[in-house]
Amino acid sequence: MQLGFLVDLRLCMGCKGCEIACKVENEVPLSTWRLRVKYVDVGSFPETKRTFTPLRCNHCANAPCERICPVSALHYLENGIVNIDKDRCIGCAGCIMACPYGAIYIDPQTQTADKCTYCAHRVASAMMPSCVVACPVEANIFGDLDDPMSNISKYIQQHQGNVQVRKPEKGTEPHHYYVGGGNVTLNPLASFRAEGHSLFNNLTHLPVGGHH
Amino acid sequence: MAHEIIAATNAVVVLDVALPGIVWGWIITMNMWAKSIGTGIIFLTFFLLKKYPEQTGFIRFPAVVVSIVFIHLFLFFTVIDLHQMFRFWHIFFHPHMTSAITIGAWMATGFVGLLLGMAYFIYMKKDTVMYDKLLGYTVILAVPVTLYTAGLMAQSTARELWQMPTESAQMILAALIAGTATMILLGGNKFNDAIKKDLGIILGLSALAAFILYMAELIFGPMKAEEVAAVLEYIKGGEYTVMFWMGQLLAFITPMVLVCLSLKKQSYYLLKIAAVSALIGLWISKHVWLVIPQLLSMS
Numbered sequence: 001m002q003l004g005f006l007v008d009l010r011l012c013m014g015c016k017g018c019e020i021a022c023k024v025e026n027e028v029p030l031s032t033w034r035l036r037v038k039y040v041d042v043g044s045f046p047e048t049k050r051t052f053t054p055l056r057c058n059h060c061a062n063a064p065c066e067r068i069c070p071v072s073a074l075h076y077l078e079n080g081i082v083n084i085d086k087d088r089c090i091g092c093a094g095c096i097m098a099c100p101y102g103a104i105y106i107d108p109q110t111q112t113a114d115k116c117t118y119c120a121h122r123v124a125s126a127m128m129p130s131c132v133v134a135c136p137v138e139a140n141i142f143g144d145l146d147d148p149m150s151n152i153s154k155y156i157q158q159h160q161g162n163v164q165v166r167k168p169e170k171g172t173e174p175h176h177y178y179v180g181g182g183n184v185t186l187n188p189l190a191s192f193r194a195e196g197h198s199l200f201n202n203l204t205h206l207p208v209g210g211h212h
Numbered sequence: 213m214a215h216e217i218i219a220a221t222n223a224v225v226v227l228d229v230a231l232p233g234i235v236w237g238w239i240i241t242m243n244m245w246a247k248s249i250g251t252g253i254i255f256l257t258f259f260l261l262k263k264y265p266e267q268t269g270f271i272r273f274p275a276v277v278v279s280i281v282f283i284h285l286f287l288f289f290t291v292i293d294l295h296q297m298f299r300f301w302h303i304f305f306h307p308h309m310t311s312a313i314t315i316g317a318w319m320a321t322g323f324v325g326l327l328l329g330m331a332y333f334i335y336m337k338k339d340t341v342m343y344d345k346l347l348g349y350t351v352i353l354a355v356p357v358t359l360y361t362a363g364l365m366a367q368s369t370a371r372e373l374w375q376m377p378t379e380s381a382q383m384i385l386a387a388l389i390a391g392t393a394t395m396i397l398l399g400g401n402k403f404n405d406a407i408k409k410d411l412g413i414i415l416g417l418s419a420l421a422a423f424i425l426y427m428a429e430l431i432f433g434p435m436k437a438e439e440v441a442a443v444l445e446y447i448k449g450g451e452y453t454v455m456f457w458m459g460q461l462l463a464f465i466t467p468m469v470l471v472c473l474s475l476k477k478q479s480y481y482l483l484k485i486a487a488v489s490a491l492i493g494l495w496i497s498k499h500v501w502l503v504i505p506q507l508l509s510m511s
Contacts, residue, residue: 038511039227050226055511064369067342070313071302090302091295092314093235097368102510106235107418111295170369184223189442 002061003118004145004175006163007054007157009185011139012017014039014052021134022056025119032105035131036115040184040191053185054131054140057116058166059172060151064098065115073113080145080175081120086112096156100170102188118142147174155179234506236293241499243289244361245390248383250282251323251354252391253398256414258351260395261344264407272343272396274398276330283324316360323357326350358387371505372439373429382425386494388418389463393487396458401480409475412483416471419490423464426497439508446504456500463493 014037022028022035035056042049059082065101066074066082073089076082076169089112090147093151095104107114119129132140143150148157156177164181165174217223257275291297303317326346333342362383365374392415396408403411430448434441447456450498470486473479 033229036229038225040223042221042223044222060331064367067310068313068364068367070308070311070317071299071306072308076457088299088302088306089296090299091297092293092313093295093366093382094311094364096235097506098370100510102370106295172369183217185220187217188436188511190217190219190221191225193225193228193509 001078001147002145002175003123003143004059004080004152004177005056005118006141006155006179008139008141008155008159008179009051009053011137012037012052012054013137014050015136017134017136018054018131018140020078021130022119024115025122025130026117028114029107029109032107032114034114038185042184051185053178053181054101055101056131056176057099057118058101058172058176059116059118061173061175062171064100064170064172065095065104068094068098069088070094078119079123081118081123083117083120084113084115086110086114089113094118100167100172101174152177226371228509228511234503236502236506238499239289239293241495243286243293243449244383244386244493244498244502246282246285246289247358247361248386248390249394249491250279250286251358252345252387252389253279253282253394254327254347254351254354254391255387256391256395256411258347259346259414260407260410263410264404267404267407269340270402271395271399272334272340273331274329275395276327276334276343278394278398280324280327280331281380282501283320283327287320287324312363316357316364319353319356319360323350323353326353354387355384355456358383368505369508373433373443373501373505378425378429382422385418385422385425386498388414389422389467389490390494392418393467393490396483396487408480408483408502412471412475412486415483415486415490416468419464419467419471423468426460426464445510446507452500452504453497457497459493459496459500462489462498464490466490466493 016037019033019036026034028034035054038053038055040051040053042051059080063074063082066076070092071088071090073085074082074095091106091112093106093113096106104113104115106112122129129142132142141152141155143152145153146190147153159179162179164178164186165176166186178186229364253275257271257322260271291300293302303314305313309315327348330343330346330350333339333346359380362376362379365371366376368374392411396411396415430444434444446452467486467490470482470489474482
């Protein structure tokens, strides 16, 4: 079994339901996110549009975070999920340095690394991840990539040619796919990012708990 | 490519998490700097005892003390940077051997054991034969202890700037620069002219090689990957430009010039200034190189 995720960006409307469901389900502290939706505005007025990109751990087959973790706090489950054992984590932040997707952060309450686990605890009880359940347009598709009859496998089959992963050049073999993505949505260097420039807040830096 | 895309699309991130803060900051810089001195002084002690056994015997004890002090500083800064520092023992009882951190911790532990053995034999037993025998093993172990941080940086897949084998070369050169500079300050005026000349040459050439590597990365790095190009913008007119060039000036350019002058004028005083400049500059150079890749947003 190899669990994976697919987000159809053509369906996502940026409601952040997945983000909130994840926060509630996993008790993610304030100022940190296991999953968040990035908004990028494209074009010049009046020809503008807004894109929405849910971002979470990519559960890579060749996960740099798992490789760099000195104590196996980050480890693979049999279903392919890259899980984290917070009781074992020493908080060295090596995983944060290694993850090319910026998906890992230091939990300010436990002072250990944390990230999306595809809701491994729910999956173990045969439930879908909370973000999948919360999505009103079924833009999040979750399932077994090894099973050709699973929804995600069929979706990938139906949209061949329009399925992408983030940063394939890193060789991480992510198990998180996007349909309808492009440079603007998937490449962080392809959009302008001003410090503190945000619709709903004025944070200038993410408090990741480092020492300046 | 990214510049062209932004120009063409006018794409602006309007909502996301804020830019990431610096996770590995000055404490990790202290870690690398102290380790360079701790292992570098062992390389130099080995070299001097082999080449000038009669004239340099007096450095056995001070050199091992300096190494012990700086390796423990390195370990101290390693531990205090952990967000769960009291779980440090997990590295030994739940080791994950694919991690450079694990390998480094084991190597450093063995290195400290050998250093303590050397200190015991030279201070308690006055046994130079055993000291020299242990020094042979210590200098071998000093190589992976020096290099493991480069391995760690190479494993940091997200930070394109930190590449192997460049980082391993930089780590060895940093150890040679720091070790030589410390030896120059440690030896005082007790070294003869031939030894001073050798130390000056090692310092000058190591500084030259490290400077060439930095300049090569600065000029040619952006041609290989747009992430590297974006990161280097921080030292090409960006907020770390002054600090970067200050580091280059103090760590490499000034020592090279002063070494040349000291060799020409037979001035050990200039060599000492070069040593101090190199040690200060090395910290600054390493800090800039450590911090700038962390400023780039990954999402």
